[in-house]
Amino acid sequence: MNGTTTVSLVGVGGQGILLGAAVLAETAMAAGLDVKASDVKGMAQRGGSVLSTVRFGRHVYSPVARHADVVFATELLEGLRGLDLLVPRGTLVCATTRILPGGVLRGEEAYPDELAAAAAARGARLMLLDAETLAREAGNARAANIVLLGAASLVLPFSPDAWDHGLGAAVPAKILDVNRRAFALGRDAGARQEVDP
Amino acid sequence: MRSHCAARAMAWSSPCRRAPPLIGYTLCPVERALFLSGNEAIARGAQRAGVRFVCGYPGTPSTEIVETAASLEGVHAEWCVNEKVALETAVGASLAGVRSLVAMKHVGLNVAADPFMTLSLTGVNAGVVLVSADDPGMHSSQNEQDNRAFAKFAKIPMLEPADSQEAYDFVAEAFALSEEFDTPVMLRTTTRLSHGRGRALPRVPVPAPELPYERDIAKYVMVPQNARRRNRLVLERLQKLRRRAEESPLNVLEAGTVDFGIIASGVAYQYAREAFPKAWYLKLGLSHPLPYEKVARLYQSVARVAVVEELDPFIEEQVRALGLPVMGKEVIPADGELDPETVFRALEPFLARRPPRRRRPVTPSAPRLATPPEVPAGLPVRPPVLCPGCAHRSVYAALQRHSLAPLGDIGCYTLGALPPLRALDSCLCMGASIGMMSGFNQALRRKAAAAVIGDSTFFHSGVTPLIDAVYNQSEGLVLVLDNRTTAMTGHQGHPGTGLRPDRSQGPAVDVQRLCEGIGVRCATVDATDHKALDAAIRAEAETPGLGVVVALAPCVLMVRERAGRVVVDEERCNRCGLCLDVGCPALAPGEVAMTLTDACTGCGLCVEVCRRGALTLEPAESRGA
Structure with missing residues (x-):
């Protein structure tokens, strides 16, 4: 709305949603934009659904928005839930990781399987990545969040320099190298999807 | 003085088509009128209403309520360590199925505000009535806050008796409302009502309904997903209560003979009535929520209307919000007490003025609500869960072997209320578990409930109710889940660890020694040793009296080595x-x-x-x- 871009980051508590949001916010600031971000933490941290929102533009007023231009999901079911947050023809960048919620574990509910169809039905652009495998390749499975950010960087208006600056500002020094590799692998994987969807 | 008289109101205009009758207005055939203070009348009214649990903390002008209740047959009365614990104890007794009344002075409700605000969401089992005794004029207080705002703040009904007879009668009305609308009810008095004395005719007793405890996690455990639904019900309840206020014979329209009407409640009504005997009146007994239509009806009969109220323009602002011209705090003092002469001098010049132009009231429609009434069906939900290896899970496994209602508190362990564990029956506010357990067990006269509280929450507000339980000789089992941190918010320090925000080490308070110091039996066990934990909980569950088990195991997120x-x-x-x-x-x-x-x-x-x-x-x- 009003020249402001909204990115929503969704996932399961413990997957590094807050760090992903911090990198994105630092990147947007490095690009000279106004940024506002909003995290929901506290109770949601313990394995529940987590949502972070980052908004950037020339001047950002509201820290939250009902709909996002890009949704970034570190888990498949949360990605499907995140489709509701997406503007028409927005982009969903989603990991293939599955974390079964309690109701599914106990056989009370079924884990849904229709992400691609649901995204197509909404006219959303879908980038689906095996982020965990790529992160392991980069050196740590926990860097899956940054793999996804690498893929998302293809649809966000920031230079490689700005991203690098963002990573350096938000990621602790001792895991920065792993995360730089994860970012690059994610960006490459995303680019391959773009030519061959 | 006169009590509210439905017949007189009917003579002027029927205020309600299907008014619920006032409760038990048959006079007691043998007893004659008593000469009672408002506080004595409230205590006797509670006994008449089948209240079996009365508690509070002494504070002028509320003190005599608990003192009188203690002398009445069939009523258990307790002084509590403070007003917060008093309210939580009353809530525990209500859960156990006993009508409970808690009394405090106005500033006491500041202390009890935490349970008070969320009790509006959970509602009650047996009725809960909170008496707030305000002190306009600060005869014996540090401020003169107007606690009517608290009823509005918590979105609960408020009754304001105007004399000793009403103080006696309104208690039964308050309990009926509490149970019918599933809400705590505020009975608000002021110094002149509480300490003033007058005639009160005893009435036939009203039997309290049988309401045995039934666990209802969605109603009593206020984790966000439950609280959102309950909050929606609170907003809907307020609309229903407003309709009740329109119909209720507690809100009486009284015809006068001059072109002047007064809206008033409580003792201010008596001042106005004496000053202007010929005026029309809207006397509010159920003063929150305000009955808009009854206000409008008064304006149909008279051109000039004044609100006579002590302290804040509580009613006046609501009348103004309807777009109606009204005389109020520009002439009636906004501080101190009123009296008939002050009211007369303030309003007399107003009568000589030309009446304002008549206007139609603009009543607000019911607010729109964002939360859907039911959880929408669709994708599987993902509520937060206890972490793998969390020791709280072991405590719940051991506790579930005993038939004690597990009353909870606020922290990671509150997640134990969610499926599949469903191991916690209540979560009201920080530190509420122990007071609620105490009231629950006092009401049933046996060890029927246990309290589950984390280490940080124990230091926050669990120590005072434990002292209270010692003092009142409550039965109980208190489980302190000591994971050596404030885990839910991200591992902050607390007095039990001595860790400060800058991670420097300060002195630490030992839970076991603290408990022993206040005279409570206490055992500390390693919560990762499931057999020892089970044995410690079993020993306390089967031993009469009050005991604490400290289940010690550092938060699994802080432990590097795995077992x-x-x-x-x-x-x-x-x-x-x-x-x-x-x-x-x-x-x-x-x-x-x-x-x-x-x-x-x-x-x-x-x-x-x-x-x-x-x-x-x-x-x-x-x-x-």
Whole structure:
């Protein structure tokens, strides 16, 4: 709305949603934009659904928005839930990781399987990545969040320099190298999807 | 003085088409009128209403309510350590099925505000009535806050008696409202009502309904997903209460003979009535929520209307919000007490003026609500869960072997209320568990409930109710889940750890020694030792009196070394799912057998529930070797 871009980051508590949001916010600031971000933490941290929102533009007023231009999901079911947050023809960048919620574990509910169809039905652009495998390749499975950010960087208006600056500002020094590799692998994987969807 | 008289109101205009009758207005045939203070009348009114639990903290002008109640047959009365604990204790007694009344002075409600605000959401089992005794003029107080704002703030009904007879009668009305609308009710008095004395005719007793305790996690455990639904019900309840206020004979329209009407409640009504005997009146007994239509009807009869109220323009602002011209605080003092002469001098010039132009009231429509009434069906929900290896899970497993209602508190362990554990029956506010347990057990006169409270919450506000339980000789089992941190918010320090925000080390308070110091039996056990934990909880559950078990195990997120790892024997596992009831997110059904993710810490709780011996714990040492 009003020249402001909204990115929503969704996932399961413990997957590094807050760090992903911090990198994105630092990147947007490095690009000279106004940024506002909003995290929901506290109770949601313990394995529940987590949502972070980052908004950037020339001047950002509201820290939250009902709909996002890009949704970034570190888990498949949360990605499907995140489709509701997406503007028409927005982009969903989603990991293939599955974390079964309690109701599914106990056989009370079924884990849904229709992400691609649901995204197509909404006219959303879908980038689906095996982020965990790529992160392991980069050196740590926990860097899956940054793999996804690498893929998302293809649809966000920031230079490689700005991203690098963002990573350096938000990621602790001792895991920065792993995360730089994860970012690059994610960006490459995303680019391959773009030519061959 | 006169009590509210439905017949007189009817003579002027029927205020209600289907007014619920006032409760039990048959006079007691043998007793004559008593000469009672408002406070004595409230206590006797409580006894008449079948109230069996009365508590509070002394504070002028409320003190005599509990003192009088203590002298009445069939009523158990307690002084509590403070007003917060008093309210929580009353809520516990209500859960157990006993009508409960809690009394405090106005500033006491500041102390009790935490349970008070959320009690509006949970509602009650048996009725809960909170008496707030305000002190306009500060005869014996540090401020003169107008607690009517608290009723509006909490969105609960408020009754304001105007004399001793009403003080007596309104208690039964308040309990009926509390149970019908599933809400705490505020009975608001002021010094002149509480300490003023007058005639009061006893009435026939009203039997309290049988309301045995039924666990209802969605109603009593205020984690966000439950609280959102309850909050919606609160907003809907307020609309229903406003309709009741329109119909209620407690809100009386009284005809006059001059072109002047007065809206008033409580003792201010008596001042106005004496000053202007010929005026028309809207006397509000159920003064919150305000009955808009009755206000409008007064304006149909008279051109000039004034609100006579002590302290804040509580009613006046609501009348102005309807777009109606009204005389109020520009002439009636906004501080101190009123009296008939002050009211007369303030309003007399107003009568000589030309009446304002008549206007139609603009009543606000019901607010729109964002939360849907039911959880929308669709994708599987993902509520937060206890972490793999969390020791709280072991405590719940041990506690569930006993038939004690587990009353909870606020922290990670509140997640134990969610499926599949469903191991916690209540969560009202910080530190509420122990007071609620105390009231619950006092009401049933046996050890029927246990309190579950974390270490940080214990220091926040769990110590005072424990002192209270010692003083009042309550039965109970208190489980302090000591994970050596404030875990839910992200591992902050607290007095039990001595850790400061800059991670420097300060002195630490020992829970065990603190408990012993106040005279409570206390045992500390390693919560990762499931047998010892079970034995300690069993010992306390089966021993009369009050006892504390400190279940000690550092938060699993702070522990680097793992105890080991559980392995699955795929031959023996038949995927029966018994281990899934432990609620550990590291366990999941695989293709042929259960599987364990890397998140497994080797706590071994699932091993204990497996009946086929399919799960075994591989200690950490043997894996490396």
